[in-house]
Amino acid sequence: MILPFVGKVNVPLAGSALALVGFGLYALWVHDQGGTCTCTFYDAARKQFVWAGVAAALMLVVMLVHYRHTRPAAYGLYAAAVVALGLLLVFGRYTRGARGWFALGPVNVQPAELAKIAVVLALARWLSGMTARDLSRAGGLAAPAAIAVLPMGLILVQPDLGNAMLFVPVLGAMLFVAGARMKHLAVALAVMLAAAPFAYRFGLKEYQRNRLTSFLWPERVPRELSYQQTQSERACASGGTWGSESSGYYVPDRHTDFIASLIAEETGFVGASFLLLFFAIFFAQAVWIAAQTRDPYGRLVVVGLVAFLAMQVFVNVGMATGVAPITGLTLPFVSYGGSSLVACFLALGLILNVSSRWAPGFSERDIDAGHHAIRDLPTKLLAS
């Protein structure tokens, strides 16, 4: 079957994503060879390769259907995601003190990764259906906030602080782009900043506090708590300009959360810079697509997905280089792990979909609110 939009695939976007996957595979492959760690896996790269194939196939499926068909389905997907997150708390597999995984036969599924996409779709549908007047009132922001907070709360009690916190900037970005007033966003930000110390004191578990403290005041906490981060920084530093063979620094969780340190060590400053460059291209292209499209739903979907991916990149690379606290966030397209990879490719599929369906036309809001002449225009265009 020849894809009808094959000529319209945004090559820089897809290309940079594939380059990032390549980076991840290379890092895992070298990691498997070198064996600075005595992990139990020897074929992480091969597994990751298979997962990339699966994820790419799923992405193509997502691209086949016009993305606007996701709009009516958005609330359904959202409900399914919330139910899955709820069930997770009951039936989920316990790993490292958190219930974040479903064991489905041979694979473990992390619903939080997929829930992110569902939340973006639901938010995009809600926001794109709002009138400009509603958006400009503080009360109008309550519903979108509620949409984001429900799954966020469910992820928070797993407990997975890192993933839950992602929802805040994503919601902010989508409200911002949808056209909420700056004043409201500023007030919300101020309230959250003011609440942060209380959340730190009463809302966090001991280990979570330790991670934050060890990041903010490394000299105040016992050494084993800041160990992971220090080792990661040292590993990065030993990479130098061009990278080096494994220096023997042992970084726990290297192939998943700390894969950035692996890349920085093996490929040096040059390689790591390329890594960031590919992310920059990816985000620039995606946001450019959002700017180009005139359909508010599509635009919001792209902005929401970009916000999620970008936040993960900041936090993940930040923690590997010692400028962000340790969380369990993966590096999109690069980290080892099927759920993460599939979610990233689904997001990529959606963004490419929005890009390839771009047509000079009118936004839904124009049509809904517009003159009958405008309303009839698409029909005329199609007929001609």
Added chain:
Amino acid sequence: MDRRRVIFFLILVLLPLGGLEARLAYIQLIHPDGYASPARRRSLQFVTAPRGRILDAKGRVLARDERSFDLWLVLAEYEKRPESLAPFAIDDLDAKLEKIYARIETLMNRRPERERWLIYKRERATPYLVHKGLTFEQASEVETHLDRYPGCVVREVPRRTYPYATTGALIVGTLGRVRPEEARRAIEDAAFEDVDEDALRLLVARGALDEELVGRTGVERAAQDRLRGRPGLIIGERDPATGEQSWVELVPPRPGEDVELTVDIEFQKEVEAIVASMQTRTTAVVIHPQTGEVRALANDRSFDPNHFVPPTDVASLRAYLDPDGPQPLLNRATHGAFPFGSIFKIVSSVAALEEGKATPGRLIECRGQFLAGSNHTRCWTVKKQLPPHGPLTVAGALERSCNCYFYQVGQELGVETLSRWAEAFGVGVKSGIELGDVAGQLPRSGRRTTDSDARFLAIGQAELTVTPVQVSRLISVVANGGVRVTPHVVRGNGSNEPLPIRKETLAAVREGLHAVTHGEHGTAHTSGLATYDVSGKTSSAQTGRDPVTGEDRESHAWFAGYTKDVAVVVLVEFGGGGGLAAAPVAAKILEKLK
């Protein structure tokens, strides 16, 4: 409006990426040395810290570190003349060398191909431990004729010795090889300043700590943290030009603390001798009832902790571990849970008096059997064809160990109340002794229990098993006036907890226990205990049939008693009646204390 915001959003996304790039540039290009560790090219060696001594109550040394010599080999040198070590006749030298080669290979294989040769060279120039326990003559031979023994390095290390050997071995305990994760933890605890963690890890990977010993049982384990001290470090620096190693720095080892026990080893020896002279398995616990200090704790068999120190005596260890042998490593006083019997009536008495089910003067008549609904249970007099006990006070019931009296109060109290009091006395719960112990078994509420369960529990028979140390705790409560002590062997480890027991209650129970040894009907009045100012209680715990032969077995004979300053518990397994078998042993022990 919308599009401007989208562009602004793009800037928000790209700015942090720029920041991360700057950070990478900082740590990888501008300032990489700040992150590489200062001690990277140094090499390290451990210096074992001497363990603290274990002293008895009078300061006699039960365990100490003696000077001993280890032989280390630098392979590259040694291989020039491997026959040089032949006169020393070291066991399994080849096997040990084999192991070292394997270890070096592992270290090499972790590195990329082109580094392997360097690792190989470096490791062959590093001393590896091959033998422990060189004699002084051998050590001085090597030290004085270094040219004859190329690659041999002698290091003086402490070696654990136990001068009293088998005496008190169950208390003193044993050492064993460190496990890798314990070694790692020890290194982390030691928290060496300014020492590269990767260098330490390499040291551990070489096996530098494999020969370390840690406490595995007894006080050696319980006081491990105090006894251990902290290993020292020799930090060497290699001159890159000449390749010569110079030892530049020393973190001195910090010796472990001494630990003082509550046990008098001479008394312990006498108690062990008394216990060992018995025909069947026998255990005795002697503690100070006011403080819980253990004065002696003896099984009839013991072992020699010296056999556990490398070079280990494999044949002896095998005999110790033989499941069909006497199993001397099992401390029956703390880890043996046995059926209990009548001594539990002390708990039942206190419970009855405190819960208002009896007064010191209340009489309950024993008619030789106790009728409850359709079934009836008998007092022990029936089997021995003696007349029934008749009406008894609580003191009289304790003196004669009357079952009917306690069937009655047990039925009135119920399992829940009884087991609550049992726990208060430390029955069926871990005693907290540093040697570690088991909880035994106590029927608790929370499942369906019947009156019949309550009656049997009241005479100590139901599903009740206890350790001798628990019994010493129980009897101490009576002896010291209602305080539950924590039996302990390391001086200063005790902790007391007063129980809510009235004076009248204790007086009544004490009267009964005094009569057990002194009264004419007392179950232990023929045991020779009457000459000592001792009160106590006997117990003959039914043991059921032998699972192999199907014959009825003798009861476990228990005696628990106290004088002003000691509480004694004796258990003679399958010894028969408590008054006949166990009480005389207690008398012999008290004789030694005179």
